[in-house]
Each structure stands twice: as structure tokens, then as C-alpha cells.
Amino acid sequence: IEGIIHTSKQITNLVGNLLSQGAKASNITRIITEINDRIVRKTIQFAEREFGPPPVPYCWIALGSEGRKEQTFKTDQDNALIYADPMAEQEDSVRKYFLEFTNYVKESLLKCGFPSCPGDIMASNPKWCQPLKVWKKYFSQWIFTPKGESINLSNIFFDFRGIYGDFSLEESLRDYLLNIVKDQRVFLGYLANLAVKNKPPLGFFKTFVVEKSGEHKDKLNLKIKGIAPLVDIVRLFSLEKGVRETSTLERIESLKIKHGVVKDYADEIVYAFEFLMLLRMKHQYDQVIQGMMPDNFINPEKLSNLEKKLLKDTFQLISKLQDILIERYKLMII
Known part of the structure; x- marks a missing residue:
């Protein structure tokens, strides 16, 4: 992980160089996003080596400005995890695997200079590490019974973007979201x-x-x-x-x-x-x-x-x- 930490520290110098060359903001954020995505993917791959193959397919998603590819200097970790709906008898063991897995990734990202989210909107929070069916339930609750907190959450979560894993899970959730929201x-x-x-x-x-x-x-x-x-x-x-x-x-x-x-x-x-x-x-x-x-x-x-x-x-x-x-x-x- 030392090599990743070194890469993470180079971002400030890179931004300075790009600014001095007159780069557009969107070009700078695109490069920062690519670097940050690679750091996150690498830490997830380390976690897979540490814990062994995942019991079901999953997709690591970025949220907020990270999901929109609009990060400037390192902001808080804003992420979540979607995993495929497990068989009933698997549920507990699958949940246990992913909670240990996401906690490992969180700690690795902390070492790379990505601070924890003050609101705990991270995959390491059991609430945001869920099977696809639960994510669909969250989204439908927020949309069909809107309240103060759910409006704020939807503004963060509806910018979700898959970074690593099985992207069909991300696509399935996006299909569901866009299908139910447009006429509400x-x-x-x-x-x-x-x-x-x-x-x-x-x-x-x-x-x-x-x-x-x-x-x-x-x-x-x-x-x-x-x-x-x-x-x-x-x-x-x-x-x-x-x-x-x-x-x-x-x-x-x-x-x-x-x-x-x-x-x-x-x-x-x-x-x-x-x-x-x-x-x-x-x-x-x-x-x-x-x-x-x-x-x-x-x-x-x-x-x-x-x-x-x-x-x-x-x-x-x-x-x-x-x-x-x-x-x-x-x-x-x-």
C-alpha cells in the first residue's frame, strides 16, 4: 500500500502544474477522478486477496462529488456497496464477509489520505452495504414517501457511479431508479x-x-x-x-x-x-x-x-x- 500512498500525495503537485498550464476545471477533475479511482480499485483488490473471493458478485460505488467525477482536493470517503441478492441461508455469512471487507478498504483509504465521512456514508456502515433488493427498497421509500432526510440522502446517492466489481448491479439499480422516479x-x-x-x-x-x-x-x-x-x-x-x-x-x-x-x-x-x-x-x-x-x-x-x-x-x-x-x-x- 506504500506505493498507493505515494501516488495519493502527488495530486497537489499535479493540480498545481495543470492550473499553471491553463487547464479547464473539467480536465483537471477528470484526471483527479482517474487517479482516485485507481487508488480505490487497488485497495479493493488488496481486500480481495486478504479475504478471498467474494461469496456473491458485488459492485463498489462512489457517491456525491466522487460519483459525479467532480472531486478537487481529497474529500471525505463517500461510497457504498451493492451485492447480489444471496440465498436465504447465505445472508448472514455474506453480510459478515462484506462488512469485514469494507472496513478493510475504509482503513486502507484512510492511510492513503482519504478521511472518513463525518455522516458515515461509507460502505463500512452496515446500512450502506446491502444486497440489491434492499437498495431498491431504499430508493422506492425515498421517492414515494419523501421526508427531509430522504431528500438529502437521495441528492447524495442518486449520483452513484460504479468503480469496481460487477457493473450489472449498478446498471440494474439505475434502471430501477430512472423507471420509478420520472413521473413522481x-x-x-x-x-x-x-x-x-x-x-x-x-x-x-x-x-x-x-x-x-x-x-x-x-x-x-x-x-x-x-x-x-x-x-x-x-x-x-x-x-x-x-x-x-x-x-x-x-x-x-x-x-x-x-x-x-x-x-x-x-x-x-x-x-x-x-x-x-x-x-x-x-x-x-x-x-x-x-x-x-x-x-x-x-x-x-x-x-x-x-x-x-x-x-x-x-x-x-x-x-x-x-x-x-x-x-x-x-x-x-x-
Whole structure:
């Protein structure tokens, strides 16, 4: 595992080189995703050697930004495991195997610098290490009886992407999800509500609205106020139209021909997303090389005039898309 740890530590240098060469954010995240995926696959292969062949087929899935191939610097482990439905008499032994297996992978990834998820959304949590039939039950419960927690979970889990194992399990779960979700206006309305909750931080005269006090005084949260609303809006449109892709940019590409709103705004959304991701990446890179923990808070006054203009344009686009959602879903925004 020492070789993997060394590879993991090289990511910061790689990002610095790519930024200095003027690479697009999507190209940088694609390379980071490929490296991270290889690290995860390698640790899983070590676990297979340690515990012997799995008793039933399984698929290791990435969730959240990892599932969308949009990771920047190393974020928390967000993963889960789907395994094939075992025979009744096998259930206990299969569960025991996979819980030991996933715990081994979690500990290996910790050594490689991937911290545990604070919310424990990891395959090592028995709740998220389940046979296919249980995953289908989870998804149907979240969609047909939506509640606060289930809406938040669906936003994380519905970006799932298979990384290793039997990908037919991932495909089967995606088929099931897209089949049951597309006409569920109540559930989709909840997702729409979440997508419009965080308004872009622009004041009446198009001035930036920043934190007034505390450790983030004079700063704004680029992730919560900019990136997340775009990701949420595009995910919602993708669920409406049965799009299989998980990354935001791939979803937009697929939606261009399927969704009227995206067709009208596709180029603007892509440009805005690339801009926000690059701004965040540059900010986090500067923090990492200074030995700081990377965060999402930027001071807009420290941006160039061009960056300020582009950021305002991006926030105005997000507001426009949120207004479209409010109208489409007749949302009562409080």
C-alpha cells in the first residue's frame, strides 16, 4: 500500500502544474477522478486477496462529488456497496464477509489520505452495504414517501457511479431508479425546493452579499451558493428525463436534446460551471500549498475585475434557472 500512498500525495503537485498550464476545471477533475479511482480499485483488490473471493458478485460505488467525477482536493470517503441478492441461508455469512471487507478498504483509504465521512456514508456502515433488493427498497421509500432526510440522502446517492466489481448491479439499480422516479412530481418538487433554497449572493444593485462577521467575514461560500445549486438543478432535470450520466457536464450534454430549458441555456450553464469549479480549485490549491485546510469561502474583492464580472454573470444565471424551477413546480418559497 506504500506505493498507493505515494501516488495519493502527488495530486497537489499535479493540480498545481495543470492550473499553471491553463487547464479547464473539467480536465483537471477528470484526471483527479482517474487517479482516485485507481487508488480505490487497488485497495479493493488488496481486500480481495486478504479475504478471498467474494461469496456473491458485488459492485463498489462512489457517491456525491466522487460519483459525479467532480472531486478537487481529497474529500471525505463517500461510497457504498451493492451485492447480489444471496440465498436465504447465505445472508448472514455474506453480510459478515462484506462488512469485514469494507472496513478493510475504509482503513486502507484512510492511510492513503482519504478521511472518513463525518455522516458515515461509507460502505463500512452496515446500512450502506446491502444486497440489491434492499437498495431498491431504499430508493422506492425515498421517492414515494419523501421526508427531509430522504431528500438529502437521495441528492447524495442518486449520483452513484460504479468503480469496481460487477457493473450489472449498478446498471440494474439505475434502471430501477430512472423507471420509478420520472413521473413522481411530489418527490421531484421536493428536489426542486432544495435546488432553489440557496439563493446566489447578489444584492439589489448586483453587489456581492458576503458574511458580515465570524471567521469568514467578507467572504462568500462558492460551493453552497454557486456550485451546489447548479449541480442540484442539473440532477433534477436528469431525473425528469431519465438521463443515465452522473457527472454534471455529461448530464448537460445528454439533456441538450432532451430538455427544453437545458437546450436554451446549455452553453451558459457549462461555462458557469467550469468557471465556478476553476475558481474554487485555484482557491483551494493556494490554501493547500500554504498548509491550510481547503475550504469553499472566497473574498470576491480579491478577484480581478473580469473574475468579478464573470461571477456576477454566473450568479444571475443561477437565479434565472431557480426562477424557472419555481414556475415549473409552482413552488411556495418561504
